[in-house]
Amino acid sequence: MAVNNSLAGDDFLDRKMKFFILQVLVMLFLSINFLLIVTFFQKEYFYTSARYILFAVTLLSDSLLLFMTNILLIFIHFHINIQVWLCIIICVVVLLYITVTPVTLTAMTLERYVAICMPLRHGDLCSTRNTMHGILIIHGLSSVPCILILSTIFVSASLSFYTKYWVCLVEMILLHTWQHHLRSAVYQFQFLIMCIVIFFSYIKIMKVAKAASGDDKKSTQKGLRTVLLHGFQLLLCLIQMWCPFIDAAVLQVNYSxxxxxxYLNFVLFYVAPRCLSPLVYGLRDEVFFHALKNVAYLGLYKRNIM
Structure with missing residues (x-):
């Protein structure tokens, strides 16, 4: 009996430690993103440039996604049940912004493609007005999986279903196996299209890189590396899409x-991939990096970043 109590106590401490570490990581990530967002609004050049506007969209999307998924994890950790209708609203937001980030990464890749392969048309195609329209299109495309999933829930569930109290999980509100398969098929098709776009852009930029020389060649090579990083981020987002199916399979075996x-999926495929965005634009981009230093040092670091 004493051994069982000791094991239960160790398991309790282990869960508490994991939860504490997770909250520290989430707060750290959100703090870094907040600093980057503040930096974005410091200079007019940033919020009138397509690449930085799209970067800000990924920051806001990642922050909201992490905040909402962290709330769901808190509910699970403390065994808090909520009504299904409220859970559906939370899950819709999570599903939407799971997709917004990879679609925005694809748009950022296309922006680099236009900047390097069609430089004379970049100013017109990637104007602030067109970028704002692009953000609306990004959210429209990202809402397609949500609309399909919601439609299947409304068709298959009775009215009493929405007033039940459950642990809030996306896997719990999808009542039938075919709904999981449909969700998987929609996401896989969407990501296939995005992978094709990124691959096409990389090939085109690589051709320009071979023909370029001097400063143009350096700029093109940097564009190639940026596209590769976007491709790697997209791969991690794709793995993240598989996590719910892994979670659902494990849930059938053992809740512990x-x-x-x-927990591991959340740290490796939700938190870690979103550390790449600050790396791509917060550190690699010289203009943004100097502005970031100025904000981080509370204005003590002075430099004409333009």
Whole structure:
């Protein structure tokens, strides 16, 4: 009996430690993103340039996604049940912004393609007005999976279903196996299209890089590396899309194992990939980096970044 109590106590401490570490990581990530967003609004050049506007969209999308998924994890950790209708609203926001980031990354890749392969048309195609229209299109495309998933729930669930109290998980509100398969098929098709776009852009930029020389060649090579990083981010986002299906399979086996797997998936495929955005534009981009230093040092770091 004493051994069982000791094991239960160790398991309790282990869960508490994991939860604490996770909250520290989430707060750290959100703080970094807040600093980057403040930097974005410091200079007019940033919020009138297509690449930085799209970067800000990924920052806001990632922050909201992490905040909402962290709330769901808190509900699970403290075993808080909520009504299904409220859970559906939260899950719709999560599903929408899971897709917004990879679609925005694809748009950022296309922006680099236009800047390097069609420089004379870049000013017209990537104007601030067109970028704002592009953001609306990004959210429209990202809402397609949500609309399909919601439609299947409304068709298959009774009215009493929405007033039940459950642990809020996307896997719990999808009542039938075919709904999981449909969700998977929609996401896989969407990501296939995005991978094709990024691959096409990379090939075109690589051709320009071979023909370029001097400063143009350096700029093109940097564009190639940026596209590769976007491709790597997209790969991590694709793995993230598989996480719910892994979670659902593990949930059928053991709830304790499910909590462990969900924790690891959250750290590796939700938090870690979003550390790449600050790397791509917060550190690699010289103009943004100097502005970031100025904000981080509370204005003590002075430099004419333009």
């Amino acid at each position: 194992l499910y909590e462990t797997v969900r």
